[in-house]
Amino acid sequence: MLFLNRWADMTSLTQRSSGLVQRRAEASLNVADKDSPAGKEYREPRPGEEQGVDDPGDSKETRLTLMEEVLLLGLKDREGYTSFWNDCISSGLRGCMLIELALRGRLQLEPCGIRRKGLLARKVICKSDAPTGDVLLDEALKHIKETQPPETVQSWIELLSGETWNPLKLHYQLRNVRERLAKNLVEKGVLTTEKQNFLLFDMTTHPLTNNNLKQRLIKKVQEAVLNRWANDPHRMDKRVLALIFLAHSSDVLENAFVPLLDDQYNMAMKRVRLLLELEPEGESGKANTNELLWAVVAAFTK
Numbered sequence: 001m002l003f004l005n006r007w008a009d010m011t012s013l014t015q016r017s018s019g020l021v022q023r024r025a026e027a028s029l030n031v032a033d034k035d036s037p038a039g040k041e042y043r044e045p046r047p048g049e050e051q052g053v054d055d056p057g058d059s060k061e062t063r064l065t066l067m068e069e070v071l072l073l074g075l076k077d078r079e080g081y082t083s084f085w086n087d088c089i090s091s092g093l094r095g096c097m098l099i100e101l102a103l104r105g106r107l108q109l110e111p112c113g114i115r116r117k118g119l120l121a122r123k124v125i126c127k128s129d130a131p132t133g134d135v136l137l138d139e140a141l142k143h144i145k146e147t148q149p150p151e152t153v154q155s156w157i158e159l160l161s162g163e164t165w166n167p168l169k170l171h172y173q174l175r176n177v178r179e180r181l182a183k184n185l186v187e188k189g190v191l192t193t194e195k196q197n198f199l200l201f202d203m204t205t206h207p208l209t210n211n212n213l214k215q216r217l218i219k220k221v222q223e224a225v226l227n228r229w230a231n232d233p234h235r236m237d238k239r240v241l242a243l244i245f246l247a248h249s250s251d252v253l254e255n256a257f258v259p260l261l262d263d264q265y266n267m268a269m270k271r272v273r274l275l276l277e278l279e280p281e282g283e284s285g286k287a288n289t290n291e292l293l294w295a296v297v298a299a300f301t302k
Contacts, residue, residue: 064188064217065134066096069243071181072190072214073221074252080194080205082178082252092250093177094160095296097140098124098153099242102292104132106141109291110150119280119295120302123150136180143172153295182206190214221247221256225271226264233275234288242293244275249300276301 064072074082074089082089101107106129109122126145131138140160144150151159158164162173183206185191190213191206208214224240233241247253257268280301284294 064185064190064213065137066100066239066242066246067093067136067177067181068185069217070096070247070250070252071178072185072217073247073255074250075182075191075206075208077208077211077214080191080196080207081203086251089250089252090177091157091161091163092246092252092300093181094140094157094174095249095300096242096246097137097160097174098156099246099290099293099296101132101137101141101144102290103238103242104137106130106132106137107144107292109153109295119284119291119298120152120154122152122291122295124153124156124292125150134184136174136177139174147172153292154299157296157299179204218256218259221253222260222264222268225268229271231274233278233283234286238290238293241275242296244272245297245300248272248276 070089070092071082074086076082098107106127107124108127109119110125112122124144126141129141129145132141143160144156159169159172160174162170162175164170164172182191183193186193186206190208190210192209194205194207195202196205220240221244224236224244228236230236244253247256253272254269257265260268280294280298283289284291
């Protein structure tokens with residue numbers, strides 16, 4: 001009888017702690033994944049350095065663009081589609097394109113001039129038209145390069161989204177962006193393709209197949225605002241900083257914080273609010289910054 005009681009107590013304790021054990025096991029796995037070749041992601045080029053598509057040590061199957069990361073955060077794992085109520089992700093993905101091109105050394109803002117024009121008044125100019133290896137990015141870069149006079153960041157987000165009343169500028173719209181990004185993720189082994197019936201119509205969906213990669217993405221976002229929080233955006237990795245801002249603008253950032261405990265969730269959201277309260281004009285003038293990144297932030301937080 002004593003043996004049975006002890007066995008029951010141990011079973012109950014195991015059940016209560018299973019969530020904690022699983023969370024710690026996943027954390028250990030994620031740490032190990034960071035050091036593995038499969039965990040490598042796109043590295044921002046150093047000044048004067050152009051990073052090609054087939055750079056050594058950079059796996060094509062696991063390198064994700066900012067657009068793909070934002071979409072992956074917004075996708076329902078099993079259903080394979082984003083929320084029907086999310087009307088922010090379309091413009092958010094266009095903002096990702098501009099920042100991605102800026103971080104790759106393809107775009108920049110025009111000089112502010114003597115009158116010190118604000119970020120949203122300055123035009124986007126093409127710094128390099130070298131192909132990026134990504135069809136969507138190259139398509140956007142081609143539009144920006146060939147447009148004269150140049151447009152502002154706010155205008156390009158609207159034009160690439162098709163949110164313009166000028167019929168002469170509708171050709172700038174990038175169509176089927178989410179579907180094209182999902183297909184890229186299918187090619188990289190992150191998603192798969194299925195057909196689902198929704199009573200009146202069939203829809204192509206892309207359920208998650210590589211859960212480890214998405215968990216690493218979620219872990220990266222969580223660690224940026226918890227474990228590696230520096231209380232200074234200029235000490236953060238630019239791609240991670242851009243991911244946080246654009247995921248919030250696309251209304252998918254909270255998906256990365258859902259697995260957190262209550263106190264961790266509250267701390268994460270508090271620190272995100274601190275980032276959102278920053279003044280882009282002032283931050284763009286500091287050292288080690290990217291002006292176009294802060295211009296996109298200003299366009300979404302103004």
